[in-house]
Amino acid sequence: MLQRLRNIKNSSFYANKSMKVHQLPSFLNRISTLLNEGYTFSDSIDMLLPYHVDDPAAWRKIILEKLKNGEGSTEILECFLIPKHFLVAIKISEESGKLAQSLQTISKQMDFNEKMRKKLINLLSYPIFLSIFLVSIFLAFRTYFLPNITQILNTRTDATNNATVFISSIFLHLPDIFCLILVSTILLLTTFIIYIKKQHVQKQLSIMLKIPIINYFYKLNITNQLARTLGELLIVGFSLQQALTILQDQQLNKILAYVSEKIETQVIFGESLSTAVHNLGWFSAKFDEFIKHGEKSGYLGRQLLIYSELIEEKLQFFIKKGVSIVQPIFFIIIALSIIAAYLSILLPMYELIEII
Template sequence: MFQRIDKRTVAALISDKNKRMRDVPSFLKRTSDLLKEGYTFPEALFMLLPYHAEKAELWGVRIQQQFNSGSSVADILQQFSIPRHFLLLTKIAEEKGGLADTLQYISEQMRFQEDMRKKFIKLLIYPVFLIAILATVFVLFRNYFLPNMQQIAVSADSQRIASLKLAMVLLHFPDFLIGFLILSILLLFSIIHFIRKKDIADQLKIILKTPVANSFYKLNITRQFSRLLGSLLVSGVSLQHALTILEEQKLSPHLSYIASLLRERVIFGDSLSDAVNILQLFTPKFDEFIRHGEKSGYLGREMLIFSDLLNERIHSMLKICLSAIQPFFFILIAICIVAAYLSMLLPVYDLIEIL
């Protein structure tokens, strides 16, 4: 289908991150639609490449090489910057069935994430623009207005005007704010790097002891685990075999470790709901939901439903967090404006009284 191209050229394409696929969520959605229409995965992929890749010919050669070498769907989709936990879904769907529905689900989740990212950037543009203007005003005040006030104070033999000292502190407020932000980011990255260097068991201990990270981690890991295990159970895999599959996969070390803990308890006779309750690694009431599925005999389907419920909860939380970002920045801007006015007016009032 594609003519032969030098391997170095293909390697250059893959190493150039700016030449990735365009609109990956739409690409996955269209692939899903073609699979439902009866196309094979390679046929759907090669049909859509010209519409989503800047250099479709090079991409086609690369993907054809992967097909020839026996690569899985997950291995091929990994080239398209798809998150690893989604790749795990495709790996399970390829083996157990339901690839079209899985690609549609991944497309919807990636579309939501992309929309949130765009909304986040859009929300930040105006506050960041205002903060940049205010920072310029503060620099001008600090370099021109305040020195003039100090000279007037010197000429009036009033060098000890307290408001001048206060104005100097207020005009350095943006510096303190930016410095605090930089230190917070550096500290956060240092903590993340420190945690990643430890093994999974120690990582879990640290995360579960951190209040905010604890809640978000449990929500996310419960959503992923419920989706993956539910997909396996619905496809007819037994519980122990499903846990073994999750334990042996390499795409998500955390899920692998948690699945090993659960499988160990299930082997020794505990039900899945009891094992989940004992480990305390998942969101509250997850064990009750599993217990209901065990009694009804529809554990797989109910875990998929629970995963969808957690998706909705996470989406709502993200929307709330995004809606709070702009007011937070506007509060900081208001504080900066008040600081600017005080730094300008207080020295003027003091000098008027003295003169």
């Protein structure tokens, strides 16, 4: 009951707009800088709060409460609504003693995501405005132009000439078709995401790995998370089994915990990490070969971190490409709508000219 009341209290706390954290990537980067200079984690946050929140006193109160309860940096940073996949990296960095480096890396990734989000908004602002303007024109044509031209044609021709009006009506309903496709796609994706989240981790993996194209990026994501977290633990001296146990115990990323459990099952029976990864088949191509090279050289942890950096660069490249493609797609749709608008006007006019 006490925990439930605390959750209600915290939810109302975060719902307050005055508790919003400004420039979160910069906040994490500055914490990293202070940690490298020798400040403690609590002192670093206390120093930076006035520059990133509107009500530092309220934040200090809740952070102090968490410190009194013995909670670590992961639980404290969770208050700032950091995504869970970043919290996993923070949790692992607590174990490895590289919190400052982890926060710096996370701040760069969050800054990149924020820049891509702003870029996407800027790219879509003009097409969306133009789309609203075009929809208004289409509604005006359908409300005033088409009924009037239909009445004129009906008074001068027989019913067999109504095909032109019918075609014009179809063209004028083209935006409706595009909107219907867009709304249907969003609803299907939302339903699919909700369905996936309700499934067991094993079922999630089974479904996602069977979907073309999506399975490629899903494998990249799993590989990136495993390589980064496992590499950080190995490089500071944890054994492979110890590192896998730590990844299983964390509850922030259940997929990573499940994958680590399956890998450890094979490792316990004498399989190498590269062989276990190859047998599972849940990871990006040649990941097992990269691990095998690290096992032979004795620098497995470092090799995993290098591979994680390579995958991170690849994922960022795909994100940039995806964002850059969105605007041309919108303009193509707008161009088709403009052509449809012209045809919806010209076809009845040509018909009327022929009659006259």
